[in-house]
Amino acid sequence: MIDNLSRYAYNDLAFTHPRTEALALIRHTRGIASSPHLWPQGSTLDISLFDMSDKAKEYVKKNINLWQPYTNLKFNFINTNDGDIRISGKEDGTGNWSLIGTQAKQKPVYEPTMHIDLIQTPDRLNHSIRHEFGHALGLLHEHQHPDNNIQWDKEKLYDESEKLGHTKQVTDENFLNHPDSTTTITSAYDSTSVMHYKVPPEVTTDGVGVAFNEDISEGDKQFIASLYPPVPLDKPQIVLLSA
Numbered sequence: 001m002i003d004n005l006s007r008y009a010y011n012d013l014a015f016t017h018p019r020t021e022a023l024a025l026i027r028h029t030r031g032i033a034s035s036p037h038l039w040p041q042g043s044t045l046d047i048s049l050f051d052m053s054d055k056a057k058e059y060v061k062k063n064i065n066l067w068q069p070y071t072n073l074k075f076n077f078i079n080t081n082d083g084d085i086r087i088s089g090k091e092d093g094t095g096n097w098s099l100i101g102t103q104a105k106q107k108p109v110y111e112p113t114m115h116i117d118l119i120q121t122p123d124r125l126n127h128s129i130r131h132e133f134g135h136a137l138g139l140l141h142e143h144q145h146p147d148n149n150i151q152w153d154k155e156k157l158y159d160e161s162e163k164l165g166h167t168k169q170v171t172d173e174n175f176l177n178h179p180d181s182t183t184t185i186t187s188a189y190d191s192t193s194v195m196h197y198k199v200p201p202e203v204t205t206d207g208v209g210v211a212f213n214e215d216i217s218e219g220d221k222q223f224i225a226s227l228y229p230p231v232p233l234d235k236p237q238i239v240l241l242s243a
């Protein structure tokens, strides 16, 4: 039985086909995050990777570290399974999912807080690791941003989603519902965000879709930097001199 943490424990399986075109990046702070689930500023996050080969661990680690320069958090990869963020690569068919930020602290330490399906094409795997770790940092789904301009054809979306084994409730939770505005931090909607699902034009009423976003967007970088402001490297160090 899934506990009440599942509200934000997105299971990310649908519509992640390889992208066919690059999207222009737009330079604005953009995104949506769960304010109660942000990590304390300057935290060191212990990250455990298990049920995967050493080669897979390096691959996952490399993708996670793409977020680091835009935060004041330290990502500390550890060799034991009891980290703050516990990432399983077990081939158990549970797909790609993650808890949101500090929700991970509410899970028993012997349970994973994230799962990555390692059997994917490289572009999808890159997207999955970057997207799920975005959740682990407190980010929510960009396509559920209250200002998104997606003209969903709900019946078609439900039909397509059902073919992938998702119930109407799961589809509502992962595609359509807007997060509680009292517990979220939002800035402008960013359709290029790695936190955005691919939206096939077939499931919209205006035939306008959203491409598959493999990369962390400029908007993602600026938004995460607004949540965890990095200390500029060129900032002079303050030295206290005793008399």
Ligand SMILES: [Zn+2]
Binding pocket: 010, 011, 012, 131, 135, 141
């Ligand atoms: Zn997600």
